[in-house]
Amino acid sequence: MNSPTGQPAERWTRSAVWRAQHRIAANDSWRKLLHRPVATGLVWLVVAISLALPSALLLTVANLRPIVPDLARSAQLSVMLDREADRASAEAVQGQIENWSQIDAVRLVSREQALSEFGEQTGLATLLASLDRNPLPHTLRVLPRLPAHDSALNHLIGELESLPNVTRVVADTRWMSRLEETLVAGERWVLALGGAMILGAILALANTLHLAIDARREEILVVRVIGGSPAFVRRPFLYTGLYFGVGGGVLAALMLWALSLWLTGPVNALFLLYDSPGQLQGPGLVYPLALILLGAIIGWLVSWAAAEHYFRQLETR
Amino acid sequence: MIEFERVSRRFGDLDALRHLNLKIDQGEMAFITGHSGAGKSTLLRLLLLLDRPSSGEIRVKGELTSAIRSHRVPRYRRRFGVVFQDHRLLFDRSVHDNVALPLVIAGFSPRESARRVRAALDKVGLLAQESVNPATLSGGEQQRVGIARAVVARPEFLIADEPTGNLDPQLSSEIMALFEAFNQVGVTVLVATHDLSLISQFRHRIVTLSSGRLASAETP
Numbered sequence: 001m002n003s004p005t006g007q008p009a010e011r012w013t014r015s016a017v018w019r020a021q022h023r024i025a026a027n028d029s030w031r032k033l034l035h036r037p038v039a040t041g042l043v044w045l046v047v048a049i050s051l052a053l054p055s056a057l058l059l060t061v062a063n064l065r066p067i068v069p070d071l072a073r074s075a076q077l078s079v080m081l082d083r084e085a086d087r088a089s090a091e092a093v094q095g096q097i098e099n100w101s102q103i104d105a106v107r108l109v110s111r112e113q114a115l116s117e118f119g120e121q122t123g124l125a126t127l128l129a130s131l132d133r134n135p136l137p138h139t140l141r142v143l144p145r146l147p148a149h150d151s152a153l154n155h156l157i158g159e160l161e162s163l164p165n166v167t168r169v170v171a172d173t174r175w176m177s178r179l180e181e182t183l184v185a186g187e188r189w190v191l192a193l194g195g196a197m198i199l200g201a202i203l204a205l206a207n208t209l210h211l212a213i214d215a216r217r218e219e220i221l222v223v224r225v226i227g228g229s230p231a232f233v234r235r236p237f238l239y240t241g242l243y244f245g246v247g248g249g250v251l252a253a254l255m256l257w258a259l260s261l262w263l264t265g266p267v268n269a270l271f272l273l274y275d276s277p278g279q280l281q282g283p284g285l286v287y288p289l290a291l292i293l294l295g296a297i298i299g300w301l302v303s304w305a306a307a308e309h310y311f312r313q314l315e316t317r
Numbered sequence: 318m319i320e321f322e323r324v325s326r327r328f329g330d331l332d333a334l335r336h337l338n339l340k341i342d343q344g345e346m347a348f349i350t351g352h353s354g355a356g357k358s359t360l361l362r363l364l365l366l367l368d369r370p371s372s373g374e375i376r377v378k379g380e381l382t383s384a385i386r387s388h389r390v391p392r393y394r395r396r397f398g399v400v401f402q403d404h405r406l407l408f409d410r411s412v413h414d415n416v417a418l419p420l421v422i423a424g425f426s427p428r429e430s431a432r433r434v435r436a437a438l439d440k441v442g443l444l445a446q447e448s449v450n451p452a453t454l455s456g457g458e459q460q461r462v463g464i465a466r467a468v469v470a471r472p473e474f475l476i477a478d479e480p481t482g483n484l485d486p487q488l489s490s491e492i493m494a495l496f497e498a499f500n501q502v503g504v505t506v507l508v509a510t511h512d513l514s515l516i517s518q519f520r521h522r523i524v525t526l527s528s529g530r531l532a533s534a535e536t537p
Contacts, residue, residue: 017424024421222405225365226466227395228422229388 021232029239032212040247043208047248047298050201051291052255054194055283059256061187063267063281077157078170079140085165090138093165097142102156104143111136137167198294202302205244209306213237220314234307238300245299246292253288318343319364319474319505324373326359326529333359335529336373341507343378346500348516349509351526357509360526361478364507365397366390377474395423398467398504402479404459406451412438412462413447419470437465441495457488464495468504475499477508481515489515497521 033040081090090108098106109117114136119125144156157169213220216236223233260282267280321339325332334356341347349357362368363375366382375382377396385393398419406415413434420430438444441461446454451462460480467475475496481489493508493515500506510516516523525532 014424020427021421021424218405219407219409222407223418223422225367225394225399226419226422227391227393227397229391232391232422 021235025235026239029236030243032236033240033243040244043205043244044247044251046204047201047244047295048251048255050197050204051248051252051295052259054190054197055252055256055287055291056259057190057193059260059281059283059287061183061190064183064186076171077142077144077160079142079160079166080168080170081138081140082165082167083135083137085138087138089165090140093163094140096163097140097160102145102152104145106143107141109139109141111138114139198298201248202298205241205299205302206306208244209237209241209303210310212240213307213310220311224314230311233311234304237303237307241299241301241303241306242296243299245295245297245302247295248299249292249295250288252291252295253283256283256287256291318376318378319507320374320376321360321363322374322376324363324370324375326356326363326368327371332529334363334370334526337526337529337531339524339531339534341505344500344503344505345522346497346506346519347508347522347524348519349507349524349526350511350513350516351532353511354528355526356529357511357526358478359529361476361507361509364476365394365399391422395419395470396473398470398472398475400460400463400467400475400477400480402482404463406459406462406466408450408452410450411448412443412451412454415451415462416465416469418466423470433469434465437469438462440468440498441465457484457491460484460488460492461495464492468499473505475504475506477506477510479510480508481510481512486515490518493519 079093081093087110090110094106094108097103111134115128115134116125118136119128142160144153153171157171160166160169220233260280264280264282271279319339319341321337324334324337324339326334337356337360339360349360351357359368363370364377364382366385369383377393382393407418413431416434416437417430420433425433435444435447438447441464443454443458443461443465446458446462451459454462460483464480467477477496480496481492484492489512496506496508497519508516522534524534
């Protein structure tokens with residue numbers, strides 16, 4: 001005890017000290033968490049749900065997105081011809097527009113065909129047969145090459161309507177725009193909900209970490225007096241926050257995987273029923289990794305902020 | 318050497334310290350006494366930079382403490398060993414880990430740390446209790462663990478705030494004798510206490526504070 005010196009003899013290099021102190025803090029914090037498994041599990045669950053729910057919704061939107069172009073392709077136009085126009089003039093119109101650049105395909109549905117299809121679909125065949133003349137005109141089914149919501153479609157409709165022998169062009173594209181807008185609104189709703197959920201997770205974490213810090217108040221005060229730096233005091237809590245965040249992220253990833261496994265069967269069956277070649281797009285690797293990273297970042301930042309706030313209160317007391 | 322130059326500390330209307338001039342020599346042992354509220358604790362808190370004076374200057378080995386930037390404060394505090402009245406041991410870890418805390422902070426290797434902890438515990442006569450939880454020890458033993466923690470990193474200064482406040486006279490004398498032993502190997506020791514009968518047994522300077530002022534600083 002006779003060398004009152006500030007520079008002790010056998011000291012490690014700075015980086016070795018830093019690593020050792022990190023290892024000690026990391027192990028201590030981990031042990032403390034395992035010491036209270038129920039409380040720790042609950043925090044993980046809160047973080048996991050807050051992360052899993054918005055990402056599940058995001059995944060839903062991501063699954064819906066690729067279906068929309070498929071639906072858009074079915075947005076065909078029905079070009080009704082003049083009831084007096086005969087089949088030859090119908091074919092003339094077909095030949096005229098077939099080569100337009102905005103048009104993908106044109107199919108002629110003759111009035112006879114249309115009548116029998118209508119009869120089959122409605123079961124009114126006998127009734128229709130009793131009519132003395134076919135009330136239906138020849139129709140051209142036009143598949144446009146444009147996106148359904150594009151204003152170019154309206155332009156195309158205008159051009160088609162100005163053709164001779166064309167009475168009316170029917171295009172039910174409004175539902176397409178509606179679907180599109182619904183998806184955009186849905187996405188925003190998911191983002192807002194996700195933000196709120198994550199904010200909730202942050203607040204829950206902040207509160208938990210504040211309690212964890214407060215539980216070690218005595219230790220903090222002692223360490224401060226005997227020369228522990230703020231970084232040293234903060235370190236175990238940063239690890240606690242990190243473990244909460246990463247644990248929550250891992251649990252959220254598992255939840256997402258479980259959910260998608262559970263849904264794969266029925267959703268793929270649904271795709272099949274709608275003749276869509278699509279399949280349920282699972283969380284893959286990107287979602288779990290993003291969840292764990294997000295959890296880690298949130299846990300680390302929140303514990304940093306909670307510790308800073310606590311120590312500032314301590315200093316000003 | 319520790320110098321207080323016209324140091325005042327005001328809390329609102331209350332003067333905890335008023336124009337205090339005091340010099341503690343290197344290697345000296347001194348008692349700081351006075352009634353509760355006389356400013357003993359304030360003096361120690363100012364010295365440890367747990368508080369800053371309202372006016373005046375404190376120098377430690379010629380260095381102005383007011384010039385120490387906040388990120389240098391932890392390193393400054395490591396030059397002091399501190400013993401608290403309520404010893405402030407951490408009951409979530411063993412005696413060994415309590416004593417090792419300053420070494421963990423200072424960054425000693427585990428081997429060197431273990432060696433020093435055992436040496437310090439040996440000095441206070443508690444080597445056999447190394448691995449027990451301090452909560453199982455008596456008050457006097459807990460205080461000795463506190464002292465081992467204060468000296469384990471071989472500080473330049475040993476500061477004690479009412480270290481015998483909760484102990485009977487017999488134990489109190491033992492604790493003071495321990496401080497004296499550390500002083501004899503060159504550590505500057507500053508003990509705040511109101512136990513006049515205890516400190517009269519020792520031949521060290523007694524600094525008496527009264528209402529934040531220096532009442533007397535007698536050298537026996």
